[in-house]
Amino acid sequence: MPVISLPNVRLHVQELNPEGAETLIMVHGMFSNLAVYYFNIAPMLAKHFRVVLFDMKGHGMSEKVQTGYDLTSMTNDLRDLMDALGIEKAHLAGYSYGGLVALKMATRFPERVGKLAIIEGPDPSEQETLTIIDTYSKEFLIHYIENFADTTRLLAGKRQLEKNHRMYEFLFNETSIRSDMEGEKAFFNDPAVAAIEHETLLIYGEESNCVPSGRTLASRISNATLVLAPGDHNVPVQQPEVIGKELERFFEPSPLPVG
Template sequence: MPLAQLEQITLHYVTLDQPRPIGARREEVVMVHGLGANLGFWYLRIAPMLSAYARVTLFDLRGHGLSEMPRSGYGVDRLAADMRELLDHLGIGSAHLVAHSFGGSVAAHFACLHPDRVKSLTLVDTRMRSLQPNLRLRDWAHWPRYRDLMRENGFVFDEDGGEFGIQLFNQMARLRVHEPDRADRLGAMMPSPFSGKNGKRSAMRWLELIERTTALDEFGRAGDVPTDRLPSLRMPIVGLYGEYSQALETARELSRLCEHADIRILPRAGHFFPLHMPEKVVEPVARLLDASWLPQPTAAPAWMHGTVTGLAEPVLLKKT
């Protein structure tokens, strides 16, 4: 269990690295998970696939997984500082960053502060509060599809509340701990960090985090992405968003602010699409890496050619 004892925190991390041909350049990929999850979000499927192209480093954010859980320090700015300290500790000068959900805000904040250390930035269904301050159920176009399902499982939501995701995580975590059978049935229809074999452990960790620390107060207010710096970023930026995402407003704003960003909307995909569509993350990231020494596939998947043929393909957000 590799632990990095940093200046302010002890973080759990894992590195995946496959042998390279002599003389081949080794690229670095650093992956950041979202709230309630841990490095296992990437570990089973996506990280091993990317390790054919680069050395891949995964880590648990503070308060998550096997990392230390101090009472405070959960703002985006502090979490980005944790990541900087970890990269320094591991001797990683620069890397391609791949991040999901809240982890995308951490990675984007890091990129704005240390652009020379980021070779590319891939944001996977990331909502940035500085671009999308409110996340209300009433504003989510697909909420009617899930309303009855939520009510049947005893969930009660404030449809005008500003942090739907946090409300959902809290209730799903308690369901996983106290009523696992119902949680399994719900998880089959609505994936979460608390689904699967290790879901109960993640749920218990989340409940400990929100009950014993100041994390809930900090997640939404401390040091979000400095959006005034986003237009100055020059590294390749890829944004992958699900058709059913609650963060599409962020995708549109990101497309407007970063003119060179490649922002794609993936059909029939929700917030946790990397769990069952890993190739949708691996393929664009692999193209950002220098993998010329690898055997090339005979044909790239159709969705990567930039054409849109109805709902079978992702929609590229065009500039107007």
């Protein structure tokens, strides 16, 4: 699908099963791209839903911008994308920082969110959050190259590594990403998070440093269920079938009305 021009940014979008009755939007984490879902998890869910994937600003094939990586700006982008695609309401799944974007959507635009799945959403108040995201995003890239590059894997992998290295340098050195993320340190303590009423699934790797974040969210969101899966912060890459099946069960489509 082409890059879509929104009011403030151009985002690269991919859709699976565009005729699906219900829509599920999946948000990747910082320093990665939509490929974290595209090859394994998204096809499982596309059997049941219209699945929308997009590269966040500054990532993948989306526009490179210097500012606007805070949660309010990110959710403005997601709302604008929903408007552009004619999506009034969607289920949301978000991984890592993308999980925080999904949570923020539920606090700002609750009427536009169905069910909510948060995979490894880190507590921004933890000092190690940015390091965790950065480290595991590099692991994700290596996995992507090893498993999904084409027949000229070595050459394609080298090109991808070089491209991703440029993305890291851009995000770290030429954008507000660090200060924007640091500005979200109070997010888990926001009363709006505790007021979320959406049915919420929290999936964390049992070996992850972010498990305490999952327990915190589980204690604050009244309609939340915490599930621990084998793996660490990179659990969607390590256990895509496990995560896909958890999401399938949780987002089970509504039954069609009788008569």
